[in-house]
Amino acid sequence: MIVSHLELVDFRNYASATFDLTAGTTAVIGDNGQGKTNLAEALAYLATLSSFRGAPGDALVRVGRDQAIIRATVGHDDGRESLIEAELVANGRNRVQVNRQKLNRVRDLLGTVRVTVFSPDDLVVVKGGPGDRRRFLDDTLVALATRYDSVRLEIDRIVKQRNTLLKQAQKATGGGRSELPDDVAVTLDVWDRRFAEIADQFGHARATLVARLSTMAQQAHAELAGERTPIELRYEPGWRRVGLLAALAEARADDVRRGVSTVGPHRDEVEMSIGGLPSRTHASQGEQRTLALALRLAGHRLVTERTGSAPVLVLDDVLSELDDHRATALLAHLPDGQVVITTAGELPEAARTDRVLRIANGAVVD
Incomplete structure (x- = not known):
């Protein structure tokens, strides 16, 4: 186009x-x-x-x-x-x-x-916080299939609703020092099931994307740097090993104490490494910028391949x-x-x- x-x-x-x-x-x-x-x-x-x-x-x-x-x-x-x-x-x-x-x-x-945009601010994908890497992943998913836009919006909505309920529970239990009221527990159960249903699917989509991007970013990085250096992307949040519903149940007491949802796709990290070392902390700015460009180029090529x-x-x-x-x-x-x-x-x-x-x-x- x-x-x-x-x-x-x-x-x-x-x-x-x-x-x-x-x-x-x-x-x-x-x-x-x-x-x-x-x-x-x-x-x-x-x-x-x-x-x-x-x-x-x-x-x-x-x-x-x-x-x-x-x-x-x-x-x-x-x-x-x-x-x-x-x-x-x-x-x-x-x-x-x-x-x-x-x-x-x-x-x-x-x-x-x-549209794929390469800009100096792309450095934040490598150098910034987990939210910057999640945003890069999710924007790429939306470019591949627009339905993922409504999925991530739904996840945001659920997390906000759940956090509101957790803050109410925090007050009702004195920060988790007393038993959770039955009506609050039942309502949390409803939100947790809905959260797990949509998040498990979204986590699978992210994991599939990371696996493909890792290979394509390796090739793009070699083209830009002029030499082949091992590049790896890893997306392995703990909640995906047991399923989000089980992870939420395990984290409920801590969530009530803090008044926020501590596990789920909204807290995930994508680990990136160059030559076996974490790119965020061990790579030079030049190496980080090259990796950021390689990620954009890989994402662009993947969207082209998948959408034709x-x-x-x-x-x-x-x-x-x-x-x-x-x-x-x-x-x-x-x-x-x-x-x-x-x-x-x-x-x-x-x-x-x-x-x-x-x-x-x-x-x-x-």
């Missing part, structure tokens, strides 16, 4: 701008603060309905305006075209249309276009963070499909761009 045309109205620093993109590689060049990353953010928003920079929705609307518009023409591999129009409001509910038909739920847009269509690939100011060897290696191993590269400087020859857009003050200048 490709995004052939993109229009932004009152999005970030763009008052009104249009971009014609190529099916090959488009370079977006401009000084810092001119709108390059904002363009990348708009493209990615169409795929995830969120900012890859973690910005709240109202921050995407130009200062002083009530709403922003992202309008894009998407060409699919079977020759069809989709017109996507997303209206982002500073206060209230966003609205989305596909081919002039309003979607009943905004999240029904998921899967209409897929390459997502739009966006490299947002990534090359400035790499040495010449790794920048050249990344460009040499980019998969086929549409690529958008943003940079504040001129691109290396290995980029082989088909189109160049120069950005200044939220507008295309040539």
Whole structure:
């Protein structure tokens, strides 16, 4: 799939701008603060309905305006075209249309276009906390099959409901010092069964994904680093060995004492190692960045393989963070499909761009 045309109205620093993109590689060049990353953010928003920079929705609307518009023409591999129009409001509910038909739920847009973003912030997948690695995994699952978006939202809802109940139980028992009331215990049992039912399936999906990503990340890392170093991803939460229902029963007293759910997919960790050593604590920043890029590249390739269509690939100011060897290696191993590269400087020859857009003050200048 490709995004052939993109229009932004009152999005970030763009008052009104249009971009014609190529099916090959488009370079977006401009000084810092001119709108390059904002363009990348708009493209990615169409795929995830969120900012890859973690910005709240109202921050995407130009200062002083009530709403922003992202309008894009998407060409699919079977020759069809989709017109996507997303209206982002500073206060209230966003609205989305596909081919002039309003979607009943905004999240029904998921899967209409897929976008993989490489950014300097990807380092957090390796260097950050467990939540950052879970987010990477779950975003990849959603790109593979949109149903996982509703699954993770349901897990979040259950955890919030369960935590509310646990806090009530904490008060009722004096922090677990007395017997849990029967009505609270029965209600917890209901939530635990529902939690276990959906979480066991989600845990299996995560484990299957990690096994496949580990192999593909090994190959991508070798391409980027120029040498083969053992790369391993491990997802082995203790609750999966016994099943979540049994793990919740075992942890109930501690959960009541703390007033929070201490086990489940919302607390999982994905362990990553380079050369047999934990990448988060033992790898250099250069090694961590290479691993982060390898993970993104592996995820992109897996989505392409499973869906039969390459997502739009966006490299947002990534090359400035790499040495010449790794920048050249990344460009040499980019998969086929549409690529958008943003940079504040001129691109290396290995980029082989088909189109160049120069950005200044939220507008295309040539």
